[in-house]
Amino acid sequence: xxxxxxxxxxxxxxxxxxxxxxxxxxxxxxxxxxxxxxxxxxxxxxxxxxxxxxxxxxxxxxxxxxxxxxxxxxxxxxxxxxxxxxxxxxxxxxxxxxxxxxxxxxxxxxxxxxxxxxxxxxxxxxxxxxxxxxxxxxxxxxxxxxxxxxxxxxxxxxxxxxxxxxxxxxxxxxxxxxxxxxxxxxxxxxxxxxxxxxxxxxxxxxxxxxxxxxxxxxxxxxxxxxxxxxxxxxxxxxxxxxxxxxxxxxxxxxxxxxxxxxxxxxxxxxxxxxxxxxxxxxxxxxxxxxxxxxxxxxxxxxxxxxxxxxxxxx
Numbered sequence: 001x002x003x004x005x006x007x008x009x010x011x012x013x014x015x016x017x018x019x020x021x022x023x024x025x026x027x028x029x030x031x032x033x034x035x036x037x038x039x040x041x042x043x044x045x046x047x048x049x050x051x052x053x054x055x056x057x058x059x060x061x062x063x064x065x066x067x068x069x070x071x072x073x074x075x076x077x078x079x080x081x082x083x084x085x086x087x088x089x090x091x092x093x094x095x096x097x098x099x100x101x102x103x104x105x106x107x108x109x110x111x112x113x114x115x116x117x118x119x120x121x122x123x124x125x126x127x128x129x130x131x132x133x134x135x136x137x138x139x140x141x142x143x144x145x146x147x148x149x150x151x152x153x154x155x156x157x158x159x160x161x162x163x164x165x166x167x168x169x170x171x172x173x174x175x176x177x178x179x180x181x182x183x184x185x186x187x188x189x190x191x192x193x194x195x196x197x198x199x200x201x202x203x204x205x206x207x208x209x210x211x212x213x214x215x216x217x218x219x220x221x222x223x224x225x226x227x228x229x230x231x232x233x234x235x236x237x238x239x240x241x242x243x244x245x246x247x248x249x250x251x252x253x254x255x256x257x258x259x260x261x262x263x264x265x266x267x268x269x270x271x272x273x274x275x276x277x278x279x280x281x282x283x284x285x286x287x288x289x290x291x292x293x294x295x296x297x298x299x300x301x302x303x304x305x306x307x308x309x310x311x312x313x314x
Contacts, residue, residue, distance in 0.1 A: 008091060012052060013045035019085050036078035039063060039251055049091050052083070057096035059139055063250050065132035069103040076102060127264040128257050136250045143205055145245050147198040148215050148237070149258065155179075155189040156262035159255040163237055165214040167203070172196070176300075190303035217241065266306070278302075 009015035016037055020030055040060050044051045057079065064072045079097065086092035133153060140146040152162050161179050169178040175196055177189045191199075203209060206216075212229075213236035220233040229235055243255055 009049060011045060012047055012049055013041055015049050015086060015091065016041055016045075016082065019082050023081075023085060032074070033078045033081065036075040037082065039075075040079065049086060052086075052092065052096055054094075054096040054098070057083075057100070059135055061100065062129075062132040062135040063252075065129040067252060073102045076100070127261040128253065130261055130265050133258065133261055136253075140249055143198070143202045144215060144218075145249070147195070147202040148242065149246065149249075150198055151191065151195055152255065153258045153262050154192055154195045156259045156266075157189065158259060159239055159242055163215055163239060163242060166212060167209055167214050168211045170199070170214070174300075190300050192303075192307045213237075215242075 009018055020034055023030075025033065043060065044056060060079070061072070061076060064075050067075075076097075083092060083095060083097055087095065137146065137150055137153065140149065148162060151157065152159060155162075155177075157179065158181075161181060164180050165177055171177070175191050175193070177191065179187050179189050181187055199214075209230065212231065213234075215237040216230055216234040217237055218234075220235075239255075246253055246255055246258075
């Protein structure tokens with residue numbers, strides 16, 4: 001089929017198919033573009049071409065921010081090539097990638113820089129770009145999933161800690177939760193109003209339960225342990241299920257990266273080592289610092305101060 005005889009694609013999937021089939025790419029380039037555009041295809045494949053807005057392009061690229069710069073730039077190049085091709089055929093009347101630049105590759109960060117100016121990934125290579133995290137979390141419409149991942153990110157929780165929460169361990173007045181850390185120790189996490197709203201909205205969908213597992217499956221369990229059942233038969237969400245959910249929203253990310261990113265962002269924004277110890281639940285500081293870190297009111301003040309200065313959008 002010649003380019004001139006191509007019908008107007010009804011969906012983004014058809015447009016990408018025509019783009020790959022009719023462009024004069026080398027075989028390896030075509031295969032690479034198909035692989036790089038696959039995440040976009042999963043997101044808006046069934047939507048019309050007009051769904052490829054600037055917001056959608058930014059959301060797609062935000063999901064790639066956790067990848068190596070070379071991989072990010074390759075996917076940006078594939079998308080840019082697709083956008084150019086759509087424009088040449090008159091099927092897209094705007095450039096959703098205008099102003100978006102490649103990621104720098106191989107550059108070193110000077111130690112003389114102000115820590116506040118550092119990309120948090122320079123502090124911890126396992127961390128994600130916090131802008132990408134915020135974009136992904138805001139894009140999640142499922143109330144349970146959004147509440148879970150926002151809680152993990154807001155409190156730098158290990159996923160197992162978040163999944164182990166029972167509703168009766170939440171203090172709604174103080175906006176705090178008793179957390180069972182990986183060493184079996186009890187500690188307290190203070191959450192923001194944004195998280196409080198998300199949790200409340202989620203629990204409304206479950207009929208306002210007041211006890212039992214906080215995060216549960218959507219389907220009733222067949223044969224789980226009775227201790228992990230709600231009164232109406234729903235099971236506590238498992239780590240594997242939570243990991244699968246996150247990869248649905250952000251392919252290539254893992255649950256622990258949310259925790260690392262939250263800690264890294266605060267390390268780059270005025271949190272001291274003591275503050276970070278209390279916030280993250282790590283156990284390794286000298287004796288005096290340990291007492292300071294265990295000061296509940298200091299931890300609460302710091303949590304509220306962070307909330308005021310960095311108002312999290314729901």
